[in-house]
Amino acid sequence: MKKIVVLTGAGMSAESGLKTFRDAGGLWEEYPVQQVASHEGWEADPALVTKFYNERRRQLAAAKPNEGHRLVAALENDYDVTVVTQNVDNLHEQAGSTKVIHLHGELMKVCSSRDPYDPRYIQTLTADNCEVKPGTLAADGSLLRPFIVFFGEAVPMIEPAAKEAAAADIFIIIGTSLNVYPAAGLVQYVRPSAPIYLIDPKPVMAGGGRRFMHIMKGASEGMRELTAELARQGKG
Numbered sequence: 582m583k584k585i586v587v588l589t590g591a592g593m594s595a596e597s598g599l600k601t602f603r604d605a606g607g608l609w610e611e612y613p614v615q616q617v618a619s620h621e622g623w624e625a626d627p628a629l630v631t632k633f634y635n636e637r638r639r640q641l642a643a644a645k646p647n648e649g650h651r652l653v654a655a656l657e658n659d660y661d662v663t664v665v666t667q668n669v670d671n672l673h674e675q676a677g678s679t680k681v682i683h684l685h686g687e688l689m690k691v692c693s694s695r696d697p698y699d700p701r702y703i704q705t706l707t708a709d710n711c712e713v714k715p716g717t718l719a720a721d722g723s724l725l726r727p728f729i730v731f732f733g734e735a736v737p738m739i740e741p742a743a744k745e746a747a748a749a750d751i752f753i754i755i756g757t758s759l760n761v762y763p764a765a766g767l768v769q770y771v772r773p774s775a776p777i778y779l780i781d782p783k784p785v786m787a788g789g790g791r792r793f794m795h796i797m798k799g800a801s802e803g804m805r806e807l808t809a810e811l812a813r814q815g816k817g
Contacts (some may be wrong), residue, residue: 592756649800
């Protein structure tokens with residue numbers, strides 16, 4: 582069975598109604614990034630950051646996976662599939678994907694602000710109980726913070742993601758500008774013999790000298806086209 586690795590970004594979830602940060606009308610226009618998505622912002626006003634992510638969770642609770650998510654999940658019928666996502670939502674899991682690496686954290690989880698990756702203090706919230714009251718403490722006595730990789734923090738899941746990319750027979754990129762590092766650097770780990778498909782309606786400047794087959798469509802329409810193309814080529 583051939584191995585497919587799918588790298589997804591904000592454009593993957595945009596069709597589900599989740600705002601992207603960078604596009605016009607995106608979240609950066611409402612909230613300065615340093616206030617709500619940096620360690621300095623958290624230290625300065627943890628109540629504001631907690632409120633911001635409560636809002637994001639409420640938004641996610643009302644969202645559903647789109648056809649693009651479902652088509653990515655359906656690849657598991659014929660391939661060994663790993664999804665590497667820059668998104669903090671759980672829409673890939675909701676759609677049925679069973680192997681998902683979250684590079685930038687998970688919105689529906691909260692953790693210790695003293696030791697974010699200590700599994701003893703990581704809690705998973707539910708859609709009907711997704712808000713955290715500002716000032717709530719983790720089990721170690723520190724403030725409970727979002728399980729999110731803030732800007733300027735290390736990305737601990739990048740090494741497992743790089744190993745997956747290096748093992749890919751087919752690499753698919755959906756809904757990302759390839760401007761956010763270290764995620765964009767995963768392309769460099771893909772074997773020269775492995776084809777790379779890029780699904781994004783906008784022109785994407787892809788560096789590193791790798792050639793991409795660019796399907797200039799949104800996530801759902803692009804995945805329909807790519808699924809048909811893979812079927813024509815023969816399944817894993």
